[in-house]
Amino acid sequence: MALTELTSAPSLGALYPKAVLTGFRHRGGDLPDTEYLLPGVPVDVAHLAAYDRVCGFRLTDDLPATYPHVLTFPLQIKLMTAADFPFPLAGSVHVANRITQTRPLTLADRLDLRVRAENLRDHPRGRQFDVVSTATVSGQTVWTDTSTYLRRTGGGERDRSERAEPPAPRALWRVPADTGRRYAEVSGDRNPIHLHPLTARLFGFPRAIAHGMWTKARCLAALEGRLPGAYTVDVRFKLPVLLPATVAFHAQDGEFSLHDARTGKPHLAGTIS
Secondary structure (H helix, E strand, O other): OEEEEOOOOOOHHHHHHHHHHHOOOOOOOOOOOEEEEEEEEOOOHHHHHHHHHHHOOOOOOEOOOOHHHHHHHHHHHHHHOOOOOOOOOOOEEEEEEEEEEOOOOEOOOOEEEEEEEEEEEEEOOEEEEEEEEEEEEOOEEEEEEEEEEEEEOOOOOOOOOOOOOOOOOOEEEEEOOOHHHHHHHHHOOOOHHHOOHHHHHOOOOOOOEOOHHHHHHHHHHHOOOOOOOOEEEEEEEOOOOEOOEEEEEEEEOOEEEEEEOOOOOEEEEEEEO
16 A cells, blocks of 8 residues: 655645546546555644534534544545546445544544545445545554445446335434535535535436435434444435435434435434444
8 A cells, every 4th residue: 555645634625626627437447556644633623613513513522423534535535536546536426434433532632544445346236445534643543434435337226125114213303405515614525416406406416415424423413422432333325315304313222314204215324333
């Protein structure tokens, strides 16, 4: 693995136009043998507070398990827009995310962040790969994030198994129309499908959709105070949340889910261990 150390976070303002210019071109080939390192990253108090508010967390010195994801996001985009990456960023669908923290992270931690891609594999509907991000403190890995992406290259077979009746909701949440824009401000993820109905329609969505990582963070915020200091939270993103929306949240025995409150269609299924 070729390690490239960066002195500052990559500029998303420069990377997104690059992603647009490369369009939907399928380059092919293997995943790059590249790992990016951004050492000694401090946590900005104001940014953490803004993230907490958007996602529903309490304002404390502890970092939500999902928060380092937004710190590594510029490195992820730099990796996925590089000339040697086999798939274009546009059209790569975030289908799953697994985060493990080995201890609580706090404002006092300075994080060494690393990002790489691995595990390119076949999928019935195309190809899958993982973008793995880690945070270390004083040489100890304290946080690992694995984001799984699907690049569709063919029709394939959808899962046509009968859907189970969704469980009785523990809570109903109204998700405002501007949720995608608000999360984009704190995460840097300004994918047009999340921002406005008009830009979402260009990519086949009738309305803007919520970020998958916002839905995961919002679910963890609902469980705040009941999570251990060290744990793994694994989610599968299912049908998108079309904004605005009312969603039903359920959690029991280490499992949680998010469904459309009216139709029962699944948005997310997760486990905590």
